[in-house]
Amino acid sequence: MIVKTYGSAILGVNAITITIEVNVSSKGNKLFIVGLPDNAVKESERRIESTIQCMGLRMPRTRTVVNMAPAAIRKAGAAYDLPIAAGIIAASGQASPIHLEHYLMMGELSLDGTIQPIKGALPMAMQALKDGFRGFILPRQNALEAAMVNSLKVYGISHISEAINFLNDPDSLTPVTAARDEFYSTQDNWGIDFSEVKGQQHIKRALEIAAAGGHNAILIGPPGAGKTMLAKRLPTILPPLTLQEALETTKIHSVAGKLPEHTSLITHRPFRSPHHTISDAALVGGGSIPQPGEISLAHHGVLFLDELPEFKRKVLEVMRQPVEERRVTISRARTAIDFPASFMLLASMNPCPCGYFNHPEKECSCAPGQVQEYLNKVSGPLLDRIDLHVEVTPVKFADLSSTGAAEKSTYIRDRVIAARAIQARRFAGHDGVYCNAQMHSRLLATVCVISDKCREQLGQAMQKLKLSARAYDRILKVSRTIADLEGSHSVEPAHMAEAIQFRSLDRENWGN
Template sequence: MLVKTFGAAVHGINATIVTIEVNVSRGIRFFLVGLPDNAVKESQQRIISALQVNNIEFPRYQIVINMAPADIRKEGSAYDLPLAIGILAAAKTIQNDELEKYLIMGELSLDGTVQPVKGILPIAIKAREEGFKGMIVPKANAREAAVVNNLDVYGAENITEVIDFFNGNKHLELVTVDTRQEFFDNIGHFEADFSDVKGQESVKRAIEVAAAGGHNLIMVGPPGAGKSMMAKRIPSILPPLTLHEALETTKIHSVAGKMSGNTSLLAQRPFRNPHHTISDVALVGGGTFPQPGEISLAHNGVLFLDELPEFKRTVLEVMRQPLEDRKICISRAKFAIEYPASFMLVSSMNPCPCGYHNHPERECVCSPGMVQKYLGRISGPLLDRIDIHIEIVPVPFDKLAEESTPEPSSTIRERVIKARLIQEERFAESKGVYCNAQMSSKQLRTYATPDVAGSALLKNAMQRLNLSARAYDRILKVSRTIADLGACEKVEVQHIAEAINYRNLDRDGWGG
């Protein structure tokens, strides 16, 4: 008897429906075809054990299983449950009247427990698109799948529950999530706040400008000046995620297996802080079994690279293209996968190996050659792609001892949101452009043309600092953001002057 069950394969952050065709006939052999990998092939042993432990006899027939489309490689253990249900339905142990209405995914333990799997959210979205009535998934993944409306989602803990469900002996609990309510309930909860940061007003201003325009930022200063502390508070001043952004971000984390069992939808912008020993593949994505990298996990959020010169040069250089295109394409001989990577790069570094070059109180023990060599670990092309460079000095004792409370993140966030609303209105008709950092050269000429005094100041800065054409564009973008924060329609000379001040770490001025 021929029976069909349905699963899905995830490629990139999208899913493809996989039809599992099971045919039983006289004989004792077992065939599994359709480009399964080793993890899928090993499902036979897991299925046999799961059925035996639960006192269900494995069918004594010749079993032929085809996973269509046969030209797409099937990877992972998530097909255990649909394969098992298909085998039992073909052997008439399960009624197959309702099988075609449900998409089934789940890994089986040897005792029949249904284990969680990766990529449930994009699978659920595809199931709704293809018109399935519902999904049967591991209970730990149920809330994640239930984010998708107009789709019945059932969470199963054991294979016996699924068997009883299709035989009409037991009703699985329907999992529902009020996506909007849960999203808006969690959208403003932050553990870290800028009210904890005393002093550093100029740095806070630079961070506010960066957040308002989505600009990349690098902070240079001695150890203990507060670089990491402030970086971790940047998500608290960024505009809240929209539902579309939250769904897109959650899909990436779902594919990477980063969702916890209690999470249905990410409500806050991600903050990724990889260690400097990270490999280039772990940063941008890829591998034997392609997975999103840190730059994709930081999509719609912040990627913080602490101690930037300590990262391997090859790791930093692979970011150059994603910083421009806001996506990463992983191309191999047999496949090409594209992951979104629209993130705000925030980085920090010491000015020299000992950390005290240009320190107001402590003396640097590094030779000039050591300082230049340390700073030279960051290439000029990468530095050009960072819009704002800001130097940090230690906070004096008087500031630390003050009892007054600094400005909280909520107040800064209000100004950032107002500036972003101006940008949304400005770029309403420009597809894929949401903030000033994403402006094209044509849009720069339209929206960020400085006045006569501003042009003269910018020309002088370009010549004296020996800036590149890309740096010229970055200054105009930052100027446009500063003007938006001040609710100014045109870019004026004071906006240009502040933006130039944020380029004071350009190549010719370092270590001088």
């Protein structure tokens, strides 16, 4: 008897439906699993046999063939245990096969039949709805995540017996309901706030500009000046995630297995801060079966690289293309997979190995040439792709001891949201462009039309600072963002001057 069940395979951040055909014949005595399974899938025979015996059912002792189609796609992981086991039980006449064609199943089995959680539940649920399935049966731990997909019945189970009972009686399980109201109610729940940062008004202003236009930024200053503290609070002034952005971000975290337990949807913009010992594959993604890296986990959020010169140069250089294109392509012999990587890059670094170069009070102890050698660890091409170069100075005692209340993140975010709304109207007819930082050269020429005075300002800066053509575009984009924060229709000389001063730490001027 041939029975079909349905599972799902993850390819990048999307899912592909897998048809699992089970044929229990009257001859032979062995189980064959074909269709390009990996070792984890092949090992499912032992788990399934133990599970069936624990349920008081019989494992077929005749020839059983399990075919997983399409055969050209590699099937990886133990999450296929549940659909294979259900297919074997139904094909051997121990459960009804009538309802199998209407439901997608995924779940890893323990030896006693307990269902273990899986990765990628959200993209699987999306594909199940697209392919016309009535519902999705999966581990209870992943049910809330999958239930975020409307019009698809999601059934969370903790033991395979619940799935078998469901096949015989579809009313034995109740669909899980997603609480979407929680998504909107928790968006403002931050444990940190900009009001906790004493002083550093010029740094807060720089981060407000970066948030308003989606610009990359680097903070350069001595240890203890508050670089990391400020960086961690950047997400609190970014616009709240839209539901579509939340779904995209959750898909990536789900595929990578990074979604927090009992979480149905990511409600805050991601803030990823990898250690400087990270490898290039862990940062941009990779592996024999390509997985998203830190830059994809930071999609729609912030990637913070603390102590930037301490990262391996090879690791930093592989970021150059993703920073520009906002996606990364991982190529393998059989396939090439695109992972989204639209993130804000925020970096911090000391100005020298000892950390006190150009410090107003402490003297730098570095040897001659050591400062420039340290700064040379960050390549010019990568630095060129960072819009705002911000010098962080030590916090004054008067600011630290002040009891006055600083401006809260909520007020800063309101200004950022207003500036983003202007940009949303401006780029309404341009696909893939949502903020000023994403403008391409052709669009930049029409949006950032500047006056003769602004052009003269910019020309002098280009000559004096020896800026590149890419830096020229960055200055125009930042000046347009500053104008948006002011509610100005045109870029004024004051906006241009402020944008130019954020390039004052370009390589030719470091150390002077």
